[in-house]
Amino acid sequence: MRYNRAMAKKKKHSLPVVGFIVYFSVVVGIFIVLAQVSQGGGSPRFLITLHPRPTPIPTPIPRIVTPVRVPILMYHYVEIVQDKRDTIRRGLDILPTTIDAEIATLLTHKYTPIFMSDLADYLDGKSSLPEKPIVLTFDDGYRDFYTDAYPILKKYHVKATAYVVPGFLNRPNYMTKDQVKEVAASDLIEIAAHTVHHVNLRGTQPALLTTEINESKNLLEQLIDKPVTDFAYPYGLYNQIVISAVAAAGYRTAVTTKPGDLQTKDTRFELLRLRPGGRVGIAFISWLESIKN
Numbered sequence: 001m002r003y004n005r006a007m008a009k010k011k012k013h014s015l016p017v018v019g020f021i022v023y024f025s026v027v028v029g030i031f032i033v034l035a036q037v038s039q040g041g042g043s044p045r046f047l048i049t050l051h052p053r054p055t056p057i058p059t060p061i062p063r064i065v066t067p068v069r070v071p072i073l074m075y076h077y078v079e080i081v082q083d084k085r086d087t088i089r090r091g092l093d094i095l096p097t098t099i100d101a102e103i104a105t106l107l108t109h110k111y112t113p114i115f116m117s118d119l120a121d122y123l124d125g126k127s128s129l130p131e132k133p134i135v136l137t138f139d140d141g142y143r144d145f146y147t148d149a150y151p152i153l154k155k156y157h158v159k160a161t162a163y164v165v166p167g168f169l170n171r172p173n174y175m176t177k178d179q180v181k182e183v184a185a186s187d188l189i190e191i192a193a194h195t196v197h198h199v200n201l202r203g204t205q206p207a208l209l210t211t212e213i214n215e216s217k218n219l220l221e222q223l224i225d226k227p228v229t230d231f232a233y234p235y236g237l238y239n240q241i242v243i244s245a246v247a248a249a250g251y252r253t254a255v256t257t258k259p260g261d262l263q264t265k266d267t268r269f270e271l272l273r274l275r276p277g278g279r280v281g282i283a284f285i286s287w288l289e290s291i292k293n
C-alpha cells in the first residue's frame with residue numbers, strides 16, 4: 001500500500017517535470033532558431049538550420065598550367081601530285097602511304113592523337129593530357145583531305161584537326177560543304193578556322209582582318225553546328241594586332257608554322273608546329289623525340 005502511494009505520488013510529480021522539459025526544450029529551440037535568423041539575415045539561413053547542411057564543395061586549387069611538349073604535326077596535301085610542274089604543291093605534298101605509315105608508327109610508340117581543343121582545355125586548366133599527346137593538323141580543307149586522309153584516320157580511328165577555309169568550299173580541289181559536315185559529324189575530325197579567303201592577315205586592313213577572322217568562325221559553326229574554337233594563320237603570317245583580333249573573336253588557340261613542340265599557356269596564340277615530311281618508322285620517331293624548342 002505504501003508502495004502504491006509512493007508510486008502515485010511519484011506519478012503526480014512526474015507530469016509537471018515532463019511538462020517543464022517540453023517547455024524548456026521549446027523555449028531553447030525557439031531561441032536557437034531566432035539566433036540563426038538574426039545572424040543569417042532571413043529565411044534561407046533558417047532553412048539551412050532545419051535541414052542537414054550540404055557537404056561543402058572543396059574550392060578547386062588553381063592549377064598551374066605547366067608548359068608541355070605536344071607535337072602538332074602539319075599536313076597540307078595528302079596525295080600523289082599529278083602535275084609535276086606544280087612545285088609548290090609537290091613541296092606541300094605527302095603520299096597517302098606515308099601518312100598511313102606515320103600514324104601506324106605513332107600508335108606503335110604509344111602516342112595519343114588529340115584535338116586542338118583538347119590542348120586548349122589543358123591550357124585552360126580544365127583537363128589533363130594523355131600520355132604522349134600529339135595533334136595531327138591538316139590545313140586548307142583540300143578535297144584530298146576527304147578522299148585520302150580521312151579514310152586513313154578512320155582506319156586507325158585517330159583524331160585530327162582540319163583548318164578549313166569556308167570561302168573556298170565547293171570549289172574544285174577543295175572539300176564540298178557536305179564533305180565538311182560529314183567529317184565534322186564523325187567525332188574523329190575537329191573543324192577549325194583558317195580565315196574566309198586564306199588571306200595574309202599581317203598585310204590586311206583592320207576592318208577586313210576582323211571580318212576574315214570572325215566570319216570564318218561564324219560560317220563554319222553554322223555549317224557544322226558545333227563550336228569552332230581554334231585557328232591557323234594563313235601562310236603562318238601574323239603580328240600582335242592579328243593575335244589580339246583572334247583572341248577577341250573567341251578562339252582558344254592559334255597555330256603558326258614556326259617549328260617546335262613546346263606549348264605554353266602564354267603562347268596559346270603562337271603555338272608551334274612540325275612538318276613531318278616523308279619520315280617514317282624509327283627515323284620519324286627519333287626526329288620527333290629530338291625536337292628541342
Ligand SMILES: [Zn+2]
Nearest residue numbers: 139140234235
Ligand atoms: Zn593555309
